[in-house]
Amino acid sequence: MTPAPDRATTPPAPASPRAHTARAYRPALRPGVLLGPPLLRGPRTVHLIRHPVSGATFEVGPKEHFLISRLDGTRTLDDLAPLYAEHFGRRLAEDPWMRLLGLLGTRGLLEGAPDPPPAAPPPARTGGFWHGSRRMVADADRTTARLHRVLRPLLQPALQLPLLAAVLITVPTLAWHAGELVDGTGQLIREPAVLAAVALFLWFSITLHELAHGIAAQHYGGQVTEIGLRWRFPAVMLHCTVGNYLFIPGVRAKLVIAGAGAYLNMVLLLPFALWWFLLPGTDTARPYLAGLLFLGSVQGLSNLVPLPPLDGYRMLGHALGTVRLAPETRTYLALRRSGGEARAAYPRRARHIYRAYAAGFALLVLLAAGGTCTVAYLLLTR
Template structure:
């Protein structure tokens, strides 16, 4: 009797697969170049890894109760090939080496990244516990997530934009007045900088609303630029794309909400009142700031919204590589585009062409303005130099950052940590 029970237990131990760690975060499906991938985040080490669809298929079924035979049969039906003992051993070894399985060696947590303080660049944390801070803010501003607030708020934003169009000449005149006054311009710039901090907090509060984790809130500087930031560790692990897009758009919505009282106050003040000019400039420049963040260029919010909505990982870099391979194929070089599915070809070619046209347009406008301003103050030579510098900066955005290598194939192993700082995954 004892022998029989022992044998049965032995068979069960062999048949039942190991369990993945319960605290792992596993994302939905994304496209990285021509390869579908999933992301796995280890909250202990605060690192994220890319895995192929086959590894994802197995990992999500390693619940500690489903047998290896059941997983192997389902795998065979899904991919047309059974998992043999050698494949099981290799796959489980790779998962165990990453510390993703229960019962394996406990992964070592990395120490928190200290704020880097240098003369010309660095960062510093403002809160020791960013998650707790956003949690408190969410409790205070939770009413803003209800329909009874959101619907009137968006109607008010629409009316505000219509009012700006209606009063455009007067607002533009006030903005020009502020530009001619360095003190007034500094005051408006300071107000816009403060709204940038609230913009970042908006991302964190909405991410918290959807179950995301805010890793850091702080200030980052690369002189002469000093900006606030809010690092959401698991943007790409939110449950739905709608939640990801809402989190990415939250900062812009905050900017627009903060501008709502500005236009009524501006309308109520007399025309010669100095404060009126400040409010007029704040209105127009604040809208310009929000419009800037809507541009679909990395690392702006509009780019993240587009990448999340399409399920693209490192969308801009992938588009550059796609364009490079397409150009190389025209000259009979490289692997061509045969590995890209039709949807990826449309997404990458559309972004490559659209982003290039957008950058060229922006660079042209900036170059023309730089030429006129520099020529008016310092002569035609200075104007030509300024315009040339603007063009060179724009070209730097268009050039690829990496060689046009052939995208990697899935199913080799859990991939190296996705790009970005510790705990971050870049779209």
């Protein structure tokens, strides 16, 4: 869906009846069509458009989005042409206008267009014994909406701001006692019964992590399309999919939705952290609590690392206004190695973002590998 509304530069031919009809037409988008914000994808800035019935998503450029966002049923070509010329510095001709309307009509995005058949629901189960997924809720959006109504009093700033402050204080405090936490983890893994209880708590925490994404999405007007189980033998965990993630207005809302799971993981650790702080150093429960806090913190905070497919990767993409950040970075690096004019098509902002992410990606992988080896060494030697 990529018509170029500004290609015509020669004087227009005498208006035909069809062109006259197109000039007088006042198109309107059908109710429920979603228009996304500008996103950087490779060298281009794109906008996403979503059909309200089929759920199909289309990609358009800034010029097409400028026109589509103003199709409210009150404007003709003659009304939009001056606005377009003022914004882009070029005249809007009839042929590109008609092509744009034709594309919108064939995709059922204009008011009065016939409803396309709704998208077929995904299969209840995919994959096999070793890996796959299974849908657990018939109407995930209604289920999370009910949970949101029940939990909405807990989402008020009067409660969430003190909890956030407590998390921000607890995380560096635990980091300061990292040596003691690692020692406690070493003792924990030598107690199978206690370790099993901790593993069960962490599994429950990651389950609530996924539901937190869905409830946060409901809070900001999102739509949850699926709640189910996903497994890679022997691990089994819940997953929650937000269907209109990229169309939720505001960067802050997207960041909150993406970070809600990790935030909830850390909130669940607060009572255990307080218990651990208050216990005397000789108490036998203290090492086990230290192990729980270490494993729980790693589980929660590691999700904020900006590497795919973690939540931190999504948060970074929302903050930068990009889509498919990692794949587009690989494409850009490949062009840099091969040279050519394709690399010159990238604007300066895109070049800076992809270079910085490539360097950060390599650094994060090295830090993760080094941290894992260090913790493993300490657990084996202490």
